[in-house]
Amino acid sequence: MVRYQTMLDKAVLSPIGFDSFGLPAENAAIKAGSHPRLFTEARMKELSSSLRRLGAVYDWRREVFSHDPVYMRWSQTFFLALLKAGLAYRAEAPVNWCPGCLTVLANEQVLADGTCERSGDLVIRKDLEQWFFRITTYADELLEDLDDLDWPERVKTMQRNWIGRSEGVEFDLPLASNPSRALRVFTTRPDTGFGVTYAVVAPEHPLLVELTTEAQREQVHELVERAKSESELERTASSESGPGLEKRGAFTGSFVLNPFTKQKVPVYVADYVLGNYGTGAIMAVPAEDERDFAFAKAYGLPIVRTVATPEDFDDGPYSGDGVHINSGFLDGLGVVEAMKEASDYLAREANGVAKVNYRLRDWLVSRQRFWGCPIPIVYCEKDGIVPVPLDQLPVLAPDDVVMDESGQSPLATHGEFRNTTCPLCGEPAVRETDTMDTFTDSSWYFLRFADPFTPDQPFDPVQTAKWMPVDQYIGGVEHAILHLLYARFYVKALIDLGIAPGLSREPFAHLFTQGMLRIDGAKMSKSKGNQIAPEKYYETVGADGLRLFHLFAGPPAEDVDWTEQTEEIIEGCGRFLDRFYRLCEFADVNFHDVADDTDLEVRRAVHRGVATVTDCFERWMYNIAVAEVMSVFNAVSKQARSEHGIERSTLDEAIDLLLILLAPMAPHVSAEIWERRHPDETSLHHQRWPVADRALTVTDRVTMIVQVNGKIRARLEVEPDVSEQDAQDLALADEAVMRSLGQSPIKRVVSKPPRMVNIII
RNA sequence: GCCCGGAUGGCGGAAUCGGCAGACGCGGAGGCCUCAAAAGCCUUUACUCGAAAGGGUGUGUGGGUUCAAGUCCCACUCCGGGCACCA
Numbered sequence: 001m002v003r004y005q006t007m008l009d010k011a012v013l014s015p016i017g018f019d020s021f022g023l024p025a026e027n028a029a030i031k032a033g034s035h036p037r038l039f040t041e042a043r044m045k046e047l048s049s050s051l052r053r054l055g056a057v058y059d060w061r062r063e064v065f066s067h068d069p070v071y072m073r074w075s076q077t078f079f080l081a082l083l084k085a086g087l088a089y090r091a092e093a094p095v096n097w098c099p100g101c102l103t104v105l106a107n108e109q110v111l112a113d114g115t116c117e118r119s120g121d122l123v124i125r126k127d128l129e130q131w132f133f134r135i136t137t138y139a140d141e142l143l144e145d146l147d148d149l150d151w152p153e154r155v156k157t158m159q160r161n162w163i164g165r166s167e168g169v170e171f172d173l174p175l176a177s178n179p180s181r182a183l184r185v186f187t188t189r190p191d192t193g194f195g196v197t198y199a200v201v202a203p204e205h206p207l208l209v210e211l212t213t214e215a216q217r218e219q220v221h222e223l224v225e226r227a228k229s230e231s232e233l234e235r236t237a238s239s240e241s242g243p244g245l246e247k248r249g250a251f252t253g254s255f256v257l258n259p260f261t262k263q264k265v266p267v268y269v270a271d272y273v274l275g276n277y278g279t280g281a282i283m284a285v286p287a288e289d290e291r292d293f294a295f296a297k298a299y300g301l302p303i304v305r306t307v308a309t310p311e312d313f314d315d316g317p318y319s320g321d322g323v324h325i326n327s328g329f330l331d332g333l334g335v336v337e338a339m340k341e342a343s344d345y346l347a348r349e350a351n352g353v354a355k356v357n358y359r360l361r362d363w364l365v366s367r368q369r370f371w372g373c374p375i376p377i378v379y380c381e382k383d384g385i386v387p388v389p390l391d392q393l394p395v396l397a398p399d400d401v402v403m404d405e406s407g408q409s410p411l412a413t414h415g416e417f418r419n420t421t422c423p424l425c426g427e428p429a430v431r432e433t434d435t436m437d438t439f440t441d442s443s444w445y446f447l448r449f450a451d452p453f454t455p456d457q458p459f460d461p462v463q464t465a466k467w468m469p470v471d472q473y474i475g476g477v478e479h480a481i482l483h484l485l486y487a488r489f490y491v492k493a494l495i496d497l498g499i500a501p502g503l504s505r506e507p508f509a510h511l512f513t514q515g516m517l518r519i520d521g522a523k524m525s526k527s528k529g530n531q532i533a534p535e536k537y538y539e540t541v542g543a544d545g546l547r548l549f550h551l552f553a554g555p556p557a558e559d560v561d562w563t564e565q566t567e568e569i570i571e572g573c574g575r576f577l578d579r580f581y582r583l584c585e586f587a588d589v590n591f592h593d594v595a596d597d598t599d600l601e602v603r604r605a606v607h608r609g610v611a612t613v614t615d616c617f618e619r620w621m622y623n624i625a626v627a628e629v630m631s632v633f634n635a636v637s638k639q640a641r642s643e644h645g646i647e648r649s650t651l652d653e654a655i656d657l658l659l660i661l662l663a664p665m666a667p668h669v670s671a672e673i674w675e676r677r678h679p680d681e682t683s684l685h686h687q688r689w690p691v692a693d694r695a696l697t698v699t700d701r702v703t704m705i706v707q708v709n710g711k712i713r714a715r716l717e718v719e720p721d722v723s724e725q726d727a728q729d730l731a732l733a734d735e736a737v738m739r740s741l742g743q744s745p746i747k748r749v750v751s752k753p754p755r756m757v758n759i760i761i
Numbered sequence: 762g763c764c765c766g767g768a769u770g771g772c773g774g775a776a777u778c779g780g781c782a783g784a785c786g787c788g789g790a791g792g793c794c795u796c797a798a799a800a801g802c803c804u805u806u807a808c809u810c811g812a813a814a815g816g817g818u819g820u821g822u823g824g825g826u827u828c829a830a831g832u833c834c835c836a837c838u839c840c841g842g843g844c845a846c847c848a
Contacts, residue, residue, distance in 0.1 A: 153765080154765060154766075154842080154843075157764075157765070157843075157844090158765095158842095158843060158844080161764085161843075161844055161845095162844090164844095164847065166847070166848085168848080185848085186847095186848065187848060188847095188848065189848080200848090247846080270846095271846090272846045272848095273846080273847095273848075274846075274847065274848090276847095277847045277848080278847070278848065281848095282848050283848080284848085285848090289848065290762090290846085291846050291848075292848080294846090357847070357848090358847085359847050477842080477843090480843085481843095552773090552774095552785080552786070553773070553774090554773065554774060555774085558767095559841090560773085561773085563772085563773085565772060565773070565787060565788075566773090566787095568786095568787055568788070569772095569773070569786065569787055571787090572786055572787060573786085575801095576786085578801095579801095582801095588802085615777095619777090621775095623773095623774075623775085623785085624774095624775070624784085624785080626785075626786090627774090627775075627784065627785035627786075628784090628785080629785095630785055630786075631784070631785060634785090641802090703781070704781095705780070705781050707780085707828085707829075709828080709829095710827095710828065710829050712781065715781065747828095748828065749828090750780095750828045750829080752780065755780055755781090756780050756781085756829085758780085758828050758829060759828090760828055
């Protein structure tokens, strides 16, 4: 794509960098007892050289990498800026701990089945004090701005689901024993209030102890203990997760008053209510909520319908629209009107307020690992949390560390690093020894690319304004709600912090999600260690052969399976390039002197090929583009090697145009041939992308199909502008058509000249 | 359970609008070249009836719309992905 766009004479910025911090390097270093930097830099070298050999076009002058102290300085500066703005904070919270990675993870890094996105270990819950970024502040903007992005709908949907905005009402359920106190709940269905037959609090709810009566203490205690011992994932996302999961709960012994019916309803504690969403307590409406229904059935609680169910509805919870029943002043209203009435009522009677809740949680950025960007904070007994002064950044990890398998970050036990003095009072203090999530590093690198040369600022606003947003961002779907969400948040925050004035609030205007290479169904990735090294193919079919295969293998958005057949396809691509080379050497070519109709046909094929390949490139159909080049080549080659032969200038034009079409796909061999053919011209890659000669691409004859009762009976060559009458006459005069018509009278003729005529009998 | 995407020869995959299904490649078969092989070249290759000419069938399944459906509509099956106790 870069090569193609460049040949269209566009200014193309194609940068490269390395997200060089992270666990793979650290784990490798632990195994070998060496320093992750050694691994990382060796790997970077290998990768760079492999990419260069592949012929990837990058502006290597702009290369950046996250463990570069210059880069780290700004990563840390941003952390402190976020802290100053109140967007970074330290809090104790239940967090996801991965026993395989020996660190906490962000919610986004935990898969739906409760395992770690990277190591596959089951994540456990721990209560720890950690650093967070207040990404939830931007929840609405992150959601709304998705609408205008040219991204795959799938990715946008994933982000929308992840943010999980829901509008509802928060209100009070007064305690029956003491109506001046209340249990606050959140609901999206205030209209179903008359159907509230019980309430539920989460096991973590602060009021739980107060609500629990002596008689129920033991039962409640048992449930709370069990909920605590299980990870959140066992609780919410076990293998049978979802609304069908078994509900476990216990009666607290207390009652609250339903503000609609003024009836006493029991308060339960149950693990299906989450402590960290909404108010951690709900009003339960079993008739209109699947989960409440299951719980009510299990615990023998009453179920009162408040919305009439459709006629064909048998049983169970019904959450659709309908007319309200058993609902006092709401009776007869539809769901939408009833919601409004009920909300107004709750506002008057139960301190009800409209409330928006999000599934999205703040971004946990602390990592108990060594190979990451240190969090630039000092803890002082007197001054508390103290940011490291900007002129002392970057805080660098020491090199004299021991990487062992203890699971402890070497920073935590490194006295010299850990023990420092407070920047404010000068008294002894300790450094933060956690590092930042590597997604913080990758959340702003694209800004640095616009101007990576200055050490004095993270990026030049003039340059970022010039290049940003990224016109075409390409990545795997696996980043749909990790990197792509974090980077969007970062950009918005950096703008609001005044760090990136004039920047577009969305970093990636167009997103294309590439497919992945799979082996035995598993994604090929560095973490799985099942990669296929390209080097081997550089030797056999060359980088160009491998490139051609890569494009040819299938649509770029889809995954490619590596099978026994794959090697053979790669060889086939290599063979094509060999054949192409031989034609350019005029091997087995016969020439004739004066151009004739056969030459015209060749020229037509070539020019149509130019048009088709251009179109394919515009529409990401690289596999078809390769097929088209092969196809055109076959036509040219066949003519050139026929006895009749080809006229010299026809072949020259064909080869030159094919070389240009091939330049972005197989840049090495095409450039070599070009140089040999045109020693005095500028290189192939500086040639302008061709435009097909319209006179040659318009068709002079077209194949018209003739159908009888929809079945094809003949194919006729006709003029493209053949009239309807002529088309029909031709069709009816055809021998094969006449045969299938037989004696039957013609009922009707449908014709779309010059494509087809259909005769109905 | 809900929401997306997909299903086309032995295989990877083509087919902007409803109008020639299977482009291109891989693999297979036969042949040429060769003492032989490799490489290369040529022919052939959806299935099926037929000696051939020619016919029939065919894009996951079942219906429908249409002169005409891989393409549009309805129902379903299977595969892939996402979400899934968020009130």
